[in-house]
Amino acid sequence: xxxxxxxxxxxxxxxxxxxxxxxxxxxxxxxxxxxxxxxxxxxxxxxxxxxxxxxxxxxxxxxxxxxxxxxxxxxxxxxxxxxxxxxxxxxxxxxxxxxxxxxxxxxxxxxxxxxxxxxxxxxxxxxxxxxxxxxxxxxxxxxxxxxxxxxxxxxxxxxxxxxxxxxxxxxxxxxxxxxxxxxxxxxxxxxxxxxxxxxxxxxxxxxxxxxxxxxxxxxxxxxxxxxxxxxxxxxxxxxxxxxxxxxxxxxxxxxxxxxxxxxxxxxxxxxxxxxxxxxxxxxxxxxxxxxxxxxxxxxxxxxxxxxxxxxxxxxxxxxxxxxxxxxxxxxxxxxxxx
Numbered sequence: 001x002x003x004x005x006x007x008x009x010x011x012x013x014x015x016x017x018x019x020x021x022x023x024x025x026x027x028x029x030x031x032x033x034x035x036x037x038x039x040x041x042x043x044x045x046x047x048x049x050x051x052x053x054x055x056x057x058x059x060x061x062x063x064x065x066x067x068x069x070x071x072x073x074x075x076x077x078x079x080x081x082x083x084x085x086x087x088x089x090x091x092x093x094x095x096x097x098x099x100x101x102x103x104x105x106x107x108x109x110x111x112x113x114x115x116x117x118x119x120x121x122x123x124x125x126x127x128x129x130x131x132x133x134x135x136x137x138x139x140x141x142x143x144x145x146x147x148x149x150x151x152x153x154x155x156x157x158x159x160x161x162x163x164x165x166x167x168x169x170x171x172x173x174x175x176x177x178x179x180x181x182x183x184x185x186x187x188x189x190x191x192x193x194x195x196x197x198x199x200x201x202x203x204x205x206x207x208x209x210x211x212x213x214x215x216x217x218x219x220x221x222x223x224x225x226x227x228x229x230x231x232x233x234x235x236x237x238x239x240x241x242x243x244x245x246x247x248x249x250x251x252x253x254x255x256x257x258x259x260x261x262x263x264x265x266x267x268x269x270x271x272x273x274x275x276x277x278x279x280x281x282x283x284x285x286x287x288x289x290x291x292x293x294x295x296x297x298x299x300x301x302x303x304x305x306x307x308x309x310x311x312x313x314x315x316x317x318x319x320x321x322x323x324x325x326x327x328x329x330x331x332x333x334x335x336x337x338x
Contacts, residue, residue: 103158183249
């Protein structure tokens with residue numbers, strides 16, 4: 001658990017979370033409820049799952065609505081967290097048209113609702129707007145190195161266009177917007193089959209399979225535990241004025257090979273590392289500059305990779321045991337490692 005958790009009083013505030021049954025969205029809904037908000041969780045379950053929010057369904061302040069953000073939204077709300085969009089490479093490369101239209105049309109519908117209701121609206125953008133960066137680490141001022149015609153463009157360019165829409169609705173119509181650029185995030189509720197590196201490694205290790213590394217494993221990522229990220233999103237939403245996009249991620253950088261070795265250590269596994277060709281346009285390095293988040297949000301990640309992986313592995317172990325009809329591996333509570 002974060003030691004410096006942000007605790008605004010959201011009692012009586014009605015908040016819409018699009019993509020609320022997804023990985024990050026489900027954690028965000030849970031935290032907003034803890035802070036006293038009334039939460040409308042919107043999801044079409046394209047990549048999200050009702051299982052992620054089952055424990056919230058009996059809460060009288062929580063409403064789960066099946067809705068596709070390609071369609072207009074009509075709700076009485078004061079804040080909108082706009083998360084709806086496939087975020088894993090497997091999903092968005094299988095459904096590229098749906099992905100880019102979700103980013104563009106979905107953002108227009110979220111912004112139109114914000115404009116009608118005079119609500120504040122936050123976009124969860126992505127570090128993918130930087131592409132395969134030629135500047136390292138990446139500050140918000142860096143404009144990116146993105147292939148607009150490649151297999152990842154539906155997500156990268158979709159989010160870049162969504163950022164443009166948010167800024168233009170702010171400039172032209174005065175809509176109260178916020179933009180978070182999210183770097184690699186992990187934790188419970190990750191989908192086993194979504195193709196993200198953390199879930200891939202954990203599932204393979206728990207199944208006793210060799211861990212698949214794409215490329216030579218020297219490419220880098222920066223891994224932020226989901227509760228840290230959610231705290232940053234809420235701080236950004238509660239910030240009094242729009243100050244442009246803000247990076248939210250962990251500035252501690254690891255190679256993919258180091259991540260694999262850490263997963264093997266924490267699962268007690270002795271498995272091979274198998275190398276496969278690096279996918280097209282896969283970034284070779286990724287690390288955020290978070291000076292802006294520190295100065296304007298008083299935010300920085302607190303959960304170490306080892307601690308976050310411990311909790312995430314415990315969650316996956318419990319899920320996989322339940323699928324087999326067992327009760328082993330109950331969810332590991334987040335606790336400090338010695």
